[in-house]
Amino acid sequence: MQRRTFLGRTLLGVTGMASSSVLGLAGALTARNAHAADTLKVGAMIPASGPAGLFGPSSKNCCLLAQDDINARGGILGQKIEMLFGDAGAGPEAATQTALKLWKGAGVRAFVGMHDSAVRGALTTMLRAQVPYFYTASYEGGECSPGVYVTGETPAQQLAPVIPWLSEQRKLKRWYLIGNDYSWPRETNAIARTHIASSGGSVVGEEYVPFSVDNFDASLAKIRASGADAVLITLVGGASVSFNRAFAGLGLAAGITRLGTLIEENTLAGIGVQNAENLYSSAGYFAALQTAPAKAFAARYQARFKGPDAQLNSLAESCYEGFLMFEELARRAGKITVPAFNVASEGAHYDGPRGRVEMHQRHVVEDILVARASPSGFEIAKTFPAVGAGQSCKV
Amino acid sequence: MTAMHASALATMGLDLLYVLSILALTAIGLGIVFGLLGVMNMAHGEFVMLGAYCVVFIQQRGLPTLMALPLAIVVCATVGWAVECYLIRTLYSRPFDTLLATWGLSIVMRELIKAAFGAGYQNVTLAAAQPLQLGTLAYPLYRLELMACVFLGLLALGIWFGRSQVGARIRAMTGNPVLARAVGVNTTRLASLSFVTGVTLAGLCGVMLAPLVRVEPYMGLDYLLNAFFVLIVGGFGSVAGLLAGTGIIGATQSLTANLLDQTAGYAAVLIVSILFLWIRPNGLIARR
Numbered sequence: 276m277q278r279r280t281f282l283g284r285t286l287l288g289v290t291g292m293a294s295s296s297v298l299g300l301a302g303a304l305t306a307r308n309a310h311a312a313d314t315l316k317v318g319a320m321i322p323a324s325g326p327a328g329l330f331g332p333s334s335k336n337c338c339l340l341a342q343d344d345i346n347a348r349g350g351i352l353g354q355k356i357e358m359l360f361g362d363a364g365a366g367p368e369a370a371t372q373t374a375l376k377l378w379k380g381a382g383v384r385a386f387v388g389m390h391d392s393a394v395r396g397a398l399t400t401m402l403r404a405q406v407p408y409f410y411t412a413s414y415e416g417g418e419c420s421p422g423v424y425v426t427g428e429t430p431a432q433q434l435a436p437v438i439p440w441l442s443e444q445r446k447l448k449r450w451y452l453i454g455n456d457y458s459w460p461r462e463t464n465a466i467a468r469t470h471i472a473s474s475g476g477s478v479v480g481e482e483y484v485p486f487s488v489d490n491f492d493a494s495l496a497k498i499r500a501s502g503a504d505a506v507l508i509t510l511v512g513g514a515s516v517s518f519n520r521a522f523a524g525l526g527l528a529a530g531i532t533r534l535g536t537l538i539e540e541n542t543l544a545g546i547g548v549q550n551a552e553n554l555y556s557s558a559g560y561f562a563a564l565q566t567a568p569a570k571a572f573a574a575r576y577q578a579r580f581k582g583p584d585a586q587l588n589s590l591a592e593s594c595y596e597g598f599l600m601f602e603e604l605a606r607r608a609g610k611i612t613v614p615a616f617n618v619a620s621e622g623a624h625y626d627g628p629r630g631r632v633e634m635h636q637r638h639v640v641e642d643i644l645v646a647r648a649s650p651s652g653f654e655i656a657k658t659f660p661a662v663g664a665g666q667s668c669k670v
Numbered sequence: 671m672t673a674m675h676a677s678a679l680a681t682m683g684l685d686l687l688y689v690l691s692i693l694a695l696t697a698i699g700l701g702i703v704f705g706l707l708g709v710m711n712m713a714h715g716e717f718v719m720l721g722a723y724c725v726v727f728i729q730q731r732g733l734p735t736l737m738a739l740p741l742a743i744v745v746c747a748t749v750g751w752a753v754e755c756y757l758i759r760t761l762y763s764r765p766f767d768t769l770l771a772t773w774g775l776s777i778v779m780r781e782l783i784k785a786a787f788g789a790g791y792q793n794v795t796l797a798a799a800q801p802l803q804l805g806t807l808a809y810p811l812y813r814l815e816l817m818a819c820v821f822l823g824l825l826a827l828g829i830w831f832g833r834s835q836v837g838a839r840i841r842a843m844t845g846n847p848v849l850a851r852a853v854g855v856n857t858t859r860l861a862s863l864s865f866v867t868g869v870t871l872a873g874l875c876g877v878m879l880a881p882l883v884r885v886e887p888y889m890g891l892d893y894l895l896n897a898f899f900v901l902i903v904g905g906f907g908s909v910a911g912l913l914a915g916t917g918i919i920g921a922t923q924s925l926t927a928n929l930l931d932q933t934a935g936y937a938a939v940l941i942v943s944i945l946f947l948w949i950r951p952n953g954l955i956a957r958r
Contacts, residue, residue, distance in 0.1 A: 526808025545791020583788025
């Protein structure tokens with residue numbers, strides 16, 4: 276209690292000081308750049324460093340695409356938007372400092388963030404619902420802090436329709452759950468257990484490995500011994516790559532179906548399609564999505580952005596969706612404040628690359644895709660229309 | 671049922687041998703540089719990465735994968751020679767400064783690779799890395815080949831180091847550099863040769879591992895840490911120490927992970943390393 280009061284006071288003090296010193300600065304800046312005054316500044320918090328740094332370039336590309344598309348339509352509330360990027364990859368403290376500078380220093384009016392939950396927690400604490408904050412990454416669910424609008428997928432979305440369908444398709448009964456040892460895999464698996472049970476299957480093993488592990492032989496021996504016919508993978512990035520390469524190398528791929536909820540295009544590239552037999556992934560978007568809006572989006576992206584780090588993927592694309600939702604809420608609300616956005620958010624919807632996305636309880640209802648790895652990369656195997664996030668946040 | 675148990679046991683045995691092979695392979699280059707020259711090469715893992723990216727480079731151009739071996743030797747030896755000549759040579763008597771210098775080098779190497787290949791994961795393909803069915807047991811043929819290579823390589827190195835003229839000179843140099851110079855050993859050239867050999871072995875290790883592991887700019891860190899644990903436990907500067915360290919670290923990790931779980935396996939390796947640092951700071955087999 277005491278600590279909280281202390282923290283609250285310190286934060287108030289810091290923000291107070293920052294705002295008073297920055298107001299003068301902002302005045303000076305607007306006077307110098309007259310044209311900058313009529314842009315609407317938006318902060319894009321994306322990873323430029325750290326383990327998720329490889330998503331930095333593609334995420335930035337999607338943000339730039341959103342900026343240009345929105346400005347081509349006339350901007351937001353009559354103002355052109357101007358993108359200011361902040362690094363969300365160097366940990367919660369650094370990200371908080373960066374966001375504070377963008378907000379109080381540069382005058383950002385809203386944030387769009389694609390990063391981990393630790394950074395999200397730190398940012399919601401710092402922002403305290405004073406500016407709207409759109410969180411776009413797939414995450415474990417449960418974010419109801421005021422002023423936060425979640426456009427990323429929850430485990431309920433990625434698993435509720437998918438586990439029964441895949442179990443039916445592939446005749447799966449015995450599931451082994453493996454993930455890295457932190458909150459997202461544990462909470463995903465807690466939800467997975469209920470869907471496995473209700474589709475007539477059982478969980479034959481559940482394992483969490485530290486991030487330091489790069490040899491999965493012992494886990495693979497346990498999977499083999501468990502007699503599992505399905506593995507739900509919530510390993511992240513490099514761990515997922517190492518695990519899946521060894522999984523196929525040790526001959527498990529033909530007999531055991533793999534399902535992942537964070538295997539996007541970069542991770543599959545590292546696993547290698549030769550190691551991805553019977554590998555499925557579920558998400559709200561894949562670059563391979565063949566609907567007309569998705570194809571148009573991917574074509575424009577690929578025409579504009581080239582290079583080894585430009586690979587279009589579901590995490591990067593989520594940034595674009597975050598901006599579309601921001602645009603829609605601003606249009607409905609008529610001004611950019613959290614109370615106005617709260618009222619506007621219920622039922623707000625737009626049609627983007629993912630199709631129709633509709634906000635309820637500050638989470639989204641959207642189509643969920645199951646992709647299957649093929650020799651040419653992901654192919655969409657099934658689309659579940661209008662899947663809810665399974666959250667109950669007050670508006 | 672017994673056949674299944676037998677194949678599970680055989681897989682476990684092969685997994686253990688594989689862990690030991692990889693540990694020995696990654697530790698040997700670090701052992702040569704640290705044991706013989708006293709240089710704690712923090713960029714060791716980045717030379718492993720450099721070797722792996724040689725395979726990526728060759729495969730991107732559609733050339734035969736085996737060409738990655740000579741390419742890695744040329745690239746790592748050249749980089750190693752330049753680094754020894756311009757960065758390490760002036761720092762031999764200052765171990766902490768070599769640590770800082772090579773740490774900086776590791777960052778530069780990662781960033782250069784990122785600039786050239788991107789930050790993403792690379793996929794190295796090799797037909798032999800796919801599973802080979804042996805009765806009820808499936809195992810990649812390539813892992814078996816890799817183990818055989820490591821075994822033969824270590825044997826050859828042990829014999830060469832113990833019996834050859836160069837081996838004797840290196841031992842003279844590390845035993846007493848001043849006396850070695852006095853009797854006409856060119857220690858400058860010998861030190862350069864040792865460094866180049868150490869980092870080139872790291873590069874070859876990267877080439878050999880590339881089809882099995884994840885390849886990305888940060889991959890080197892895993893190999894540096896594990897190799898470091900092997901040297902702590904085994905002691906520096908002898909093939910016997912390398913083997914002892916490999917055996918203890920590999921068996922501890924593999925058996926604990928199999929019997930309990932991966933977290934326990936990693937914790938056990940850390941505990942064993944700390945115990946050795948505490949009780950036997952020179953390792954099991956200290957040469958000096």
